[in-house]
Amino acid sequence: MQEMSSRATTEEPSTGLQTGWNGRVIGYVAILMLVNVMVDTVVTAPSFIIAQLKDAFQTTHFAWLDMSAMLAGAMWSPLLGKAADIHGKRRILVFTLLVAALGGIVCLIAPNLAVFVLGRALQGAAVASLFLTVALIRDVCASRFAMVVTGVVTSGSAAFGIVTPFVLQIATAAFGWRFVFVVAAGFAAVGALCVRLAIPNSAVRTPGRLDVAGALVLGGGLAGVLMYISLGQDLGWLGILPLAVLAAGVVALLVWFLVLSRAPEPVIDIRAITPTLGLGFLVVTMGTGAYRSMLSLFGLLVDVAPEDGLGYGIAGPAALGLMFGVPSFGITLGGILAGAVATRVGPAWPLAAGLVTGTTAALVMFVAGSGNLAIAAVCSFMLSLTAGSMVTSGFNLASLLTSPEKQGTISSVVMVMIAIGSVMMSFIGTAILNSTDMVVGGETVNSSLGVHTYIAVGGCAFVLAAIPMTLLIRRMRRSGVTGGPAVRG
Structure with a gap:
């Protein structure tokens, strides 16, 4: 099969590459997970404080407040991915972390919306940190073992999210919304120091220019x-x-x-993106976009109580923690399982499983989630399984079909697809809510029609993603290259 790289069809030399768990690998994983905790804080934490940010900056554009970092990440990623292949992944990762720290400081002191969005744009460099951690894994681990480690690194950081909402709920109540950006800047600075001191420099370089x-x-x-x-x-x-x-x-x-x-x-060689890889990108774009848009919606639902009579809303004791904390376990579980399963059957099947789980969650949320915190929490957990599985599988699929010297660049394309899907779906959701809002007691609020339409659109994105997913599985089957036992490290 011509479109499969030699990485996917030949046995990879084991010299210098880690093939199993040991103290050194655990140390690398711990540091790279710390980096991704920072990424999660940058991308997800504003969802917890959407209501406060809307009030602070007097705006209805909550998607800009929440997703501006992802939008900037889509812009940052191609350049940083290419730079990582040329100049070394560790060096570029440290650079992205320092820029993200600066962005957190700008958000912290922002006097108006324009400056805040500028800070979020700088924080968008953190989005590139996620794919750089994956590319670094491919430098130090043999391909089959790297699939498992990728699952741990990309989703294991979500375990911290189990307690993060509870902590942020208390901290923001005491110190205000700016506390979130103090944490983000601090994580970025510490992460940059740890990466520089402990992670080995990239052994694989690609001569070229930016x-x-x-x-x-x-x-x-x-x-x-x-x-x-x-x-x-x-x-x-x-x-x-x-x-x-x-x-x-x-x-x-x-x-x-x-x-x-x-x-x-x-900056991105589209001629090197094969049909199989393109189908994988499309699935990741639609699936992660649907998940991220639902996460933004949950940030609004926990601010409205069922007794308000708006036809939606799940506010109540520990609602924030249940919707954003406990489901973080789902991201960790989904990512680790996806990495482990990929070593046996390839990354396409766990990608498909995540899609089915997300579709089911959106359907249940649409039919029975209104005003029911327990059902909404279960749906959020299922969507988190989807997120962990799809992100991990997307990176594993791209790595499987790409040569070692292009890992930084192709991983950046995965991140661009994730960012585009997330931004697009969130902005579409904002348009739906703004066009269907209503006035109650002199205050403009979201309507039940808008919220349910928002959920339906997310569900449709999952369903439509099943088309390229089916074609992807067929192509992988015909190629005979799955990434399972045939790929040995």
Whole structure:
């Protein structure tokens, strides 16, 4: 099968690569998990304080407050991925952590929404840290063992999320919403120090140059298209400014695709993305986007009590902890299981299992989740299983189909797909809620129609993702390359 890399079809030399658990590997994993705890804090923690942020900055655009870091991450990732392959993954990881720390400080002192979004954009560098930890794993672990370690590193950090909401609920009540960004900046700084002192430098390098212009054009194009979705909600879908932003984004993407992507060393070599890999990217984009949008919605549901009579809402004692804390165990469990299963049957099947779990959770939430905290918590747990499984499987699939010298670049593409899906679905959800809100007692609130439509759209994204998922499994079967026992480290 021509489209499969030699990494996926030949036995990998074991010299210098870790093939099992030992003290050194456990130390690496602990540090890389600390890095991903910081990533989780940057990406997820604002969901806990959406209501406070909306009040602090007097805005209805909660998607910008929550997802601006993911949007910036989509822009950062291609450049940082290519830089990691050229200059070394450890060096670039330390750089991203320091930039993320700076972003946390900017958010902490932000006097207005514009400065806050700038800080979130800097924090978006943390999003790149996730795929760099995966790429580093591939440098130190043999391929089969690396699948298991990837599951632990990408999702094991979520175990800290079991207690994080409870702690943040108490801390933000005492110190305000800014406490979240103190924690994020602190984690980033400590993570940078630990990585620099303890993680070995990358042994695999790819000679070349950075296509900075291509990265800026690609990132700007993505930002323009996604900004249109947000601006169109208030300024009108046919307004001059939104259409100008959309046009600029589309033109930038076309210029990158038609001209810059064909350069000798593009920031992302789309010619190297095989049909099989492309199908995997599509599944990850749709699945993780649906999960992230639901997580943002939960942040609003826990702020409304069932007795308010709005037809939705699950506020109550420990609601925040149940919706964001206990399900963190699901992310850890989903990721670790996905990595372990992938060593036997390949990453495509745990990816499919995550999709089925997410679809089921969205259906149950739509039918029976309104006003029922217990059912909503179960659905949140199932969606967390989906998140852990899909993220881990997405990285494992990309690594399986990619040569060692391109691990940083291709892992960055996975992160771009995750970011695009997350941002797109969250902005669509915001548009749905804003277009269906109502006034109760002189206050504008979300309607039951809007909330249920939001859930239905997320469920449809899961269902539609089943189409490329089916095609992906068929292609993997025909190729005879699964990533299971045939791939030995």
